[in-house]
Amino acid sequence: MTDAQLVASCRAGDEAAWGALVDRFSRYVYAICTQGFRFNGYDAEDAFQDVFTKAYEQLGSLRDDAAVRPWLAQLTRRVCIDRLRAAKRESPAEDVEPPDVDDVLSTLDEAIAVRQALAGIGEPCGEMLDRFFARDQSYRTIAEELELPAGTIASRISRCLEKLRAAMEDSGTLARPEAR
Amino acid sequence: MTDDLEQLGSLLSALPPAPEAWVAAAREIPKVGAELDALLRRAAADAELRSKLIEDLESALNEAGIAPTRWAVAEARARLSSF
Numbered sequence A: 001m002t003d004a005q006l007v008a009s010c011r012a013g014d015e016a017a018w019g020a021l022v023d024r025f026s027r028y029v030y031a032i033c034t035q036g037f038r039f040n041g042y043d044a045e046d047a048f049q050d051v052f053t054k055a056y057e058q059l060g061s062l063r064d065d066a067a068v069r070p071w072l073a074q075l076t077r078r079v080c081i082d083r084l085r086a087a088k089r090e091s092p093a094e095d096v097e098p099p100d101v102d103d104v105l106s107t108l109d110e111a112i113a114v115r116q117a118l119a120g121i122g123e124p125c126g127e128m129l130d131r132f133f134a135r136d137q138s139y140r141t142i143a144e145e146l147e148l149p150a151g152t153i154a155s156r157i158s159r160c161l162e163k164l165r166a167a168m169e170d171s172g173t174l175a176r177p178e179a180r
Numbered sequence B: 001m002t003d004d005l006e007q008l009g010s011l012l013s014a015l016p017p018a019p020e021a022w023v024a025a026a027r028e029i030p031k032v033g034a035e036l037d038a039l040l041r042r043a044a045a046d047a048e049l050r051s052k053l054i055e056d057l058e059s060a061l062n063e064a065g066i067a068p069t070r071w072a073v074a075e076a077r078a079r080l081s082s083f
Helices: A003-011 A015-036 A041-061 A065-088 A101-120 A125-134 A139-146 A150-171 B003-013 B020-027 B029-044 B047-055 B057-063 B070-080
Strands: none
Touching (some): A003 A015, A003 A041, A015 A041, A015 A065, A015 A101, A015 B020, A015 B029, A041 A065, A041 B020, A041 B029, A041 B070, A101 A125, A101 A150, A101 B003, A125 A139, A125 A150, A125 B003, A139 A150, B020 B029, B020 B070, B029 B070, B057 B070
């Protein structure tokens, strides 16, 4: 289901679609709160829930359903700035935003593109790369949970990364290296 | 590992999962919001329930079948303040 279809279903009151939207964007919102604005603990949790509460309430004001990701990024940014302002009692946004927040958001947009490619390379590669890189699981944990020989995990991860790179080159999201 | 593979690994690391309980609470926003609306409608017409919500919000939510998550408690408190 595309982002636009998901938003349209949410707006029609489909609670399962709302759950799918939360699943699709929870990592992104979490990363903006924790990496972009360096929130942790209750601050991060409250900001995270505030973003999804406002998103649910304001979904009707989204003009382009396909643009839900940048809309969520902007909403998350506003929520985080408001929380920082409230804590520091300062008014201009420039004074409270971390100086590198634009760079972090740009990196997260690239990371989203990689995750979209990851979803297309099939299993067990998608699961294995997510466990190792995003969930920070050890070779041993991955081997146990996926019931694979521990000694093969490193080489499998390497092959899966190659597969991911090839998928991104094929789709044009990653430039092919020039022929030497 | 080549530079571009390291870069891919680094980008994969940039999006760790949010804590499961947070995601579960966000999924429940429409359901819990509707339950809170119903509870507060009842409280508007029921002084005893209103007192209970004000005195011990978490227990009152529990008794109404609403899990008193951090979000649900904060949301109920915000809505109660407009009474």
